[in-house]
Amino acid sequence: LAKTTQPISMDSYEGQEVNITCSHNNIATNDYITWYQQFPSQGPRFIIQGYKTKVTNEVASLFIPADRKSSTLSLPRVSLSDTAVYYCLVEIGKLIFGTGTRLQVFP
C-alpha cells in the first residue's frame, strides 16, 4: 500500500514559485502520481499527473526523479487564489487522499 508524505503546510508570497514535495517510498511500478487542489468546502480538482521525468501543463509542472520515490509539484508565480490544500496521490483504483499540504499565499 503506497503511502504519501507531504509537508503539512507552506507559506509563500504572491509572484513566487512554490515547490511542494511528496514522498512515496513504496510506490509500485504501475502507480502514476497525481496531484489535486482543494479549496474550502469544495471538492478537489485535478491539477496534473505523471509517471516519470517532467510533466508540464498550463497551471503546474511535476518533477519526478528516476527512482520515483518522490515528486515535486511546482506552481509558478503563485497568486492569492492559489491558497488551497494540495494532495499527492499514488495508488491506483481507490483514489485515497492523504493529509495534503495547506498552502497559504500572502500579498
Place this chain on the structure above:
Amino acid sequence: ETGVTQTPRHLVMGMTNKKSLKCEQHLGHNAMYWYKQSAKKPLELMFVYNFKEQTENNSVPSRFSPECPNSSHLFLHLHTLQPEDSALYLCASSQGTSGQRNTEAFFGQGTRLTVV
C-alpha cells in the same frame, strides 16, 4: 462546473430521520465514489463503484447505505445517523482505472450534512 452534480447542497437531519444524498454525472464515466470530509480533516474514502458494482467499502457503518442504479447515478442513503456524522459528503466520478493509472476524477460540490 465539473459535470458532477450533488443534491441537496445542504441538509439538516435528526438522528431518527432517513434521508438520501444524490450524485449525478453525465460524463460517461464508469467509476463513482463517495467521500466524507469532516472539518479540517482529510477526505475519507467511503465507497467505490465500478460499472455499477461496489468494489470498495472502507469499513463504513451500516447506517450509510450506497446505491448505484446505473453508471450515471449514485445515492447515499442515511438513517439513524449520529452528530459525529456531520460533515461534507463529496461524490466523484472518473473514467475508471485504465490499465496502470487513475484517470482524472471530477468532484461534485458536496452536500454539507448536519445531524442534530
